[in-house]
Amino acid sequence: MNHDYQKDMAGCGLTGLISRKRRRVSGSHIAKSLCLMTDRGNGLGAGYAAYGIYPEFKDFYAFHIMYDEPSVRRTVEEVLKASYHVEKIEEIPTSPVRAIPISPLLVRYFVEPLKEKLVGDVEESDFVVSTVMRVNSEIEGAYIFSSGKNMGAFKGVGNPSDIAEFFRMEEYEGYLWTAHTRFPTNTPGWWGGAHPFTLLDWSIVHNGEISSYGINKRYLEMYGYKLTLLTDTEVAAYLLDLLIRRHGLSIPVACAALASPFWKNIDRMDDGERDALTALRLTYGSALLNGPFSLLFGHSNGLVGINDRIKLRPLVAAVKDDVTYMASEESAIRAICPSPEKVWAPRAGDPVIVGLED
Amino acid sequence: MVKIDAKGTYYRDLNRKVREAVEKGEKEIVLENVNGQYYIGDGLRGNVSITIEGVPGNDLAAFMDGPTVRIKSNAQDNIGNTMNSGKVVIEGHAGDVLGYGMRGGKLHIRGNVGYRVGIHMKGDKKQGPTIIVGGTAGDFFGEYMAGGLLVLLGLDGDGPIVGDYLGTGMHGGTIFVRGEVDKEMCGAEVGVMEPDEDDLKVLREALSDYCADLGLKLEDVMSKGFKKLVPVSARPYGNLYAY
Numbered sequence: 001m002n003h004d005y006q007k008d009m010a011g012c013g014l015t016g017l018i019s020r021k022r023r024r025v026s027g028s029h030i031a032k033s034l035c036l037m038t039d040r041g042n043g044l045g046a047g048y049a050a051y052g053i054y055p056e057f058k059d060f061y062a063f064h065i066m067y068d069e070p071s072v073r074r075t076v077e078e079v080l081k082a083s084y085h086v087e088k089i090e091e092i093p094t095s096p097v098r099a100i101p102i103s104p105l106l107v108r109y110f111v112e113p114l115k116e117k118l119v120g121d122v123e124e125s126d127f128v129v130s131t132v133m134r135v136n137s138e139i140e141g142a143y144i145f146s147s148g149k150n151m152g153a154f155k156g157v158g159n160p161s162d163i164a165e166f167f168r169m170e171e172y173e174g175y176l177w178t179a180h181t182r183f184p185t186n187t188p189g190w191w192g193g194a195h196p197f198t199l200l201d202w203s204i205v206h207n208g209e210i211s212s213y214g215i216n217k218r219y220l221e222m223y224g225y226k227l228t229l230l231t232d233t234e235v236a237a238y239l240l241d242l243l244i245r246r247h248g249l250s251i252p253v254a255c256a257a258l259a260s261p262f263w264k265n266i267d268r269m270d271d272g273e274r275d276a277l278t279a280l281r282l283t284y285g286s287a288l289l290n291g292p293f294s295l296l297f298g299h300s301n302g303l304v305g306i307n308d309r310i311k312l313r314p315l316v317a318a319v320k321d322d323v324t325y326m327a328s329e330e331s332a333i334r335a336i337c338p339s340p341e342k343v344w345a346p347r348a349g350d351p352v353i354v355g356l357e358d
Numbered sequence: 359m360v361k362i363d364a365k366g367t368y369y370r371d372l373n374r375k376v377r378e379a380v381e382k383g384e385k386e387i388v389l390e391n392v393n394g395q396y397y398i399g400d401g402l403r404g405n406v407s408i409t410i411e412g413v414p415g416n417d418l419a420a421f422m423d424g425p426t427v428r429i430k431s432n433a434q435d436n437i438g439n440t441m442n443s444g445k446v447v448i449e450g451h452a453g454d455v456l457g458y459g460m461r462g463g464k465l466h467i468r469g470n471v472g473y474r475v476g477i478h479m480k481g482d483k484k485q486g487p488t489i490i491v492g493g494t495a496g497d498f499f500g501e502y503m504a505g506g507l508l509v510l511l512g513l514d515g516d517g518p519i520v521g522d523y524l525g526t527g528m529h530g531g532t533i534f535v536r537g538e539v540d541k542e543m544c545g546a547e548v549g550v551m552e553p554d555e556d557d558l559k560v561l562r563e564a565l566s567d568y569c570a571d572l573g574l575k576l577e578d579v580m581s582k583g584f585k586k587l588v589p590v591s592a593r594p595y596g597n598l599y600a601y
Binding site for chain 1: 369393394396412413414415416432434435451453454470472473496497498521522542
């Protein structure tokens with residue numbers, strides 16, 4: 001009998017950490033955690049999101065843009081310059097990596113919408129979202145893959161260590177990091193399809209598949225979001241933006257809309273809670289994320305981890321001093337925090353919500 | 359006894375070293391500085407004893423047939439998949455989907471376990487698997503259980519010790535839960551009853567071994583009442599393809 005048969009089995013892997021005291025740590029830290037789970041991915045996507053990395057430009061939106069062709073750059077820059085003050089333009093620093101022979105042109109812009117462009121009661125953040133949607137859906141070969149303030153996403157096709165080396169993650173310092181290694185199942189492995197997915201300061205990394213993608217997509221399109229990145233996870237980033245920023249839901253309520261309790265459990269609740277969750281499910285039925293998932297979402301003031309309602313993907317959390325960690329595997333946390341004070345597996349659908357102390 | 363330092367060792371290299379030691383006839387192997395290496399003990403046969411220091415990776419002891427593995431910390435997901443014989447002792451907590459399709463041997467876990475533990479467990483007249491959990495379990499404990507013994511002790515607190523969908527689709531085997539069981543949490547096929555003398559004898563025997571492995575007192579564990587859960591339908595789909 002042949003026992004030498006080798007097959008690479010995998011799912012995606014994710015990891016994240018937040019210093020509740022805003023203490024900034026190097027990207028080499030989170031890369032070490034992610035690299036422990038390299039075998040959960042297959043080299044067709046990895047990425048990092050970091051908060052607190054651009055303190056010298058913290059009041060500007062940091063647009064990270066990938067260009068399939070250098071020629072598209074001029075078109076996008078004309079669009080940007082027509083509506084934004086551009087404080088700084090630079091190519092995102094990269095290092096040559098043997099495993100990444102080809103990459104898009106990667107440029108970052110620190111920008112601020114021109115006041116005269118914000119007509120009527122248009123919010124600055126809405127204006128930025130509309131720019132992201134417009135560039136991503138209308139300009140062939142250009143994708144704004146990061147658009148928050150004092151944060152940024154760095155992602156591409158490669159293994160966790162290759163992408164970290166390529167983007168020189170060790171040179172960035174952030175108080176909140178999320179990271180992802182990808183095993184694409186239903187959609188192509190391409191630079192735009194790697195995680196994290198971001199919009200404004202929301203960032204998402206995700207393990208699983210969102211089988212409600214079609215419903216979520218059509219719902220988001222009614223509110224002007226354009227789904228352009230060919231990966232189910234994209235809906236989660238835009239749903240958070242819609243529910244929390246635009247509709248003003250609190251994070252726990254938004255989580256209860258994305259991963260609602262089952263009706264049989266709602267029926268067993270006290271009157272007030274039952275009515276509230278019934279109203280939430282009826283109102284946001286199209287925002288429900290169905291299918292297996294564990295995901296982390298970061299924002300400027302915190303980190304949230306959540307599972308689907310029957311825990312079809314793994315998630316472990318741990319605490320040590322001012323840092324909270326969450327990852328697909330406990331060993332990925334222990335790779336950078338060998339003796340946590342507390343380690344636990346969050347219950348299905350029950351979000352772990354961590355905020356900053358200030 | 360042989361010690362293997364697993365620090366920074368890729369899982370394939372570590373598992374090759376373990377196999378080589380077993381092939382040389384080594385009976386006692388200690389793996390030091392383990393962190394996240396997958397597939398430890400998979401498909402291993404014989405009566406070797408492996409002690410793991412650190413958190414081993416997923417899919418430990420799959421298809422294992424004989425060895426004893428002791429994990430001195432927490433463990434991750436998918437332990438004991440289709441295991442045939444031998445034992446895994448976990449001194450800390452463990453993750454999801456333990457003992458999937460397990461058909462013999464024992465999993466003794468001191469702490470809590472995650473979701474889908476003991477699903478599709480099987481037993482026959484010659485042998486059956488046993489999983490004993492000292493802490494709490496998540497949803498789908500014993501889902502589609504077809505044989506063997508599942509014991510949940512809830513030793514560490516007053517909160518709920520078991521999740522929803524307990525024994526859903528169960529059609530063989532026995533689950534014992536130390537404390538009360540909410541019928542609402544059980545699958546429709548599950549009957550909840552008081553254990554009789556014979557049941558307590560089975561329990562006592564299984565728990566003696568568990569307590570010996572983990573330094574607990576049998577009297578303490580037996581000091582509280584148990585509920586017995588068994589399928590109350592007999593092969594409901596047995597005739598599905600016969601008519």
